[in-house]
Amino acid sequence: MGEGAETMSDVGDEDKNSKPPLSEQQSEHLRALVERSQKVMAHGWMVRTFIKHCDEVEDFPELNEMARTIFDVFRAVETQIEDPVNYFRTVRKKISKLRSAAEQFEKDAWHASTHTNFQQCAVAAKFLGEQLQELLEQAEKSIPRPAPPKIQLPVSRPVVDLTPGET
Secondary structure, three states: OOOOOOOHHHOOOOOOOOOOOOOHHHHHHHHHHHHHHHHHHHHHHHHHHHHHHOHHHHOOHHHHHHHHHHHHHHHHHHOOOOOHHHHHHHHHHHHHHHHHHHHHHHHHHHHHOOOHHHHHHHHHHHHHHHHHHHHHHHHHHHOOOOOOOOOOOOOOOOOOOOOOOOO
């Protein structure tokens, strides 16, 4: 094949990890959403701190699942702050686990204590998931979708009838 000739294996082989470029307005909007998300996560960190340091955790270790989940989400996103697109991809991966942990914490907290602190912590844990979900939805509206891959269909060939005796 000559120089510049395209083979079938070359079609659609653009860099699969390339991201469509963001406009300055999109970048600014995503940076603002990351900043707000980090503030929401700070509230989540305080929920974690309350759970980690309450005496009831000794008798109800299942409460620690909420604290571990917040820690997991926080550690996963903190390295992505400078890359809003990947930051929100990471949030997308972690959000369902966070929301599930908050639902379970709400149920478990009643068994541990009926004190207002526990009930408010359950509300705050659910609110953390709701707020991150809203921020994620806003971010995904600003993140351009990659173009679909180029597909080249094979060239169809005429069907030749090989039945003997017919002309």
